[in-house]
């Protein structure tokens with residue numbers, strides 16, 4: 001039976017793109033679709049028998065979108081690699097490329113369920129995940145899809161193809177992407193994109209194979225110039241920047257998702273802009289890895305679409321908005337920046353998610369839009385309107401918890417309480433599984449060659 005639910009008693013932001021604000025607003029939905037928005041009095045008059053959720057004077061927002069996440073990183077918290085990591089290549093080699101090889105099906109599934117629950121907790125209703133588990137590739141994306149379905153949120157998934165574990169690893173990564181792309185027909189909320197690690201771990205042969213076998217229009221999700229090594233290695237080895245290589249292989253289009261795009265020249269931004277590709281800013285991860293940050297005013301000035309991700313650092317998109325804001329000002333030394341370009345990142349996130357999910361109204365609170373809606377427990381102490389809403393987010397909302405998370409009409413978080421699994425019980429289970437994962441991690445060596453054992457004479461470290 002379909003019944004009406006109304007979320008009211010809040011300040012309602014109608015969309016991320018050119019929004020208006022309805023004070024004392026409300027939104028009503030039936031099934032997975034919004035049917036009415038407006039003042040609470042209007043909405044309740046239209047739906048007098050509705051089930052009601054109370055925003056307690058906080059903000060009612062469209063569900064958040066995260067364009068770049070790594071669910072597999074959930075069990076890395078507190079992990080000591082027991083070796084110094086002096087720069088980003090060493091962070092990859094000594095931490096992440098050991099952790100991903102240590103993952104098995106149990107820890108992939110658990111990491112995904114932990115991360116999906118965190119998305120719900122922070123009001124993210126659509127997430128783009130970039131997955132790696134070289135010792136357990138086949139079927140790994142099904143484990144992520146199951147976690148998303150269980151949590152009740154939408155996801156666009158991929159396996160990151162790389163040559164760093166040899167040609168067989170690259171081939172199996174390609175197969176996992178192709179299998180998952182072909183399978184994605186039954187659940188419209190789980191979609192696929194073709195995953196690639198980064199230019200500096202991808203041979204021309206592998207990219208040629210991907211270009212030949214990838215379904216047309218499937219898009220690619222790839223790290224681009226997160227550290228200078230990606231740019232330098234690509235130029236020296238392949239005679240092209242990472243973005244030029246993607247163009248060479250026909251992978252630069254309006255479904256190309258380019259995470260980071262920090263160490264790039266203007267011509268790269270121009271190529272990305274002309275293709276309609278999306279750059280993804282990950283401010284907290286960039287700060288953590290000390291790799292610099294995307295020059296957002298420069299990229300935006302050259303016409304690039306720019307979105308926002310968390311890159312496995314957390315699942316908290318609103319806090320990442322604040323980090324982007326502070327990082328932009330602190331990093332540039334220019335206190336006039338932020339309000340001009342950063343609201344557009346949230347709009348880009350919604351637009352890109354809508355493109356992959358075939359939901360053009362995603363990111364809007366409007367009749368006919370998917371009922372992805374959240375309430376943040378931050379009652380504005382001053383007027384909030386169409387002009388100043390971003391200030392309320394950057395300075396206020398990011399300090400507060402999400403009270404309700406609704407995805408496609410399902411109430412996943414109600415008054416801060418998860419409708420599904422108890423997060424504390426799940427964390428306790430994770431603490432039981434993590435020691436075995438960490439033990440495998442510590443038994444693995446490092447010095448992984450970028451392009452696989454046959455391509456570069458790398459020494460596997462002796463433990």
Ligand SMILES: [Zn+2]
Pocket residue numbers: 068069070130223259311
């Ligand atoms: Zn990443």
